[in-house]
Amino acid sequence: MDGHSESSSSEKKSSNGLNEFLTLNVENMQSNMKIIYYSRTFLSIIGGVVAGILGFTGLKGFVFYFLLMAVTSIGLVAKAKFSIHTYFDSWNRVLLDGFLSGLMSFVLFWTFAYDIVHIF
Template sequence: MPNKSAKQEAVKAYSESAVRNNLSIVEYCRTSTAALSGCTAGILGLTSLHGALFYVLSITTLWILILWKAGFSSWQKYFISRKSLLVSGLFGQLFTYILCWTFIYGMVHVY
């Protein structure tokens, strides 16, 4: 039969307001990164698959930077799951990326 200290160590409590605040900051960073990388892809003239790969690269880089800032070994203090941190806003910010990408590409390379 496990002792009380083993049961107490297994329970993790999170502050809901702190987790929401952290995810709100990450969402803001994702939006900014999507807009900035979309503008960069437009200026560089990336098209089709190269532009899509640039988006994946920029989002992955942001994910690594967030984990680095939180601490690779202590990210659990700030976020519930590493996977959800990467995937949760992936497609939501894709539209921001495409909007900035096509607008800047059109302004620089078409006109």
């Protein structure tokens, strides 16, 4: 993941003490957002295929998806070395971005794999 560049972070002294102003490089943040989006999409596809092969139906499949996305979020936070504000502007970016589009991909590949393995 791309962090902020040296020139984008500055420290300024004021009469109240040391204030740190952290600014994010927009290009690096967009790159990080693409990484999150592609990671969630890829893992949703793989998770959908696995759920279909394992024969999950109904609520089991959706619980599997939510667990998969939770593990994905933890993995992304760990990849960012638990310093979210260095790479993103908020926690919501890591936890929620790509969630619904990932759900659609998951359901598509879940039903496809289930049909191939268990119906045909």
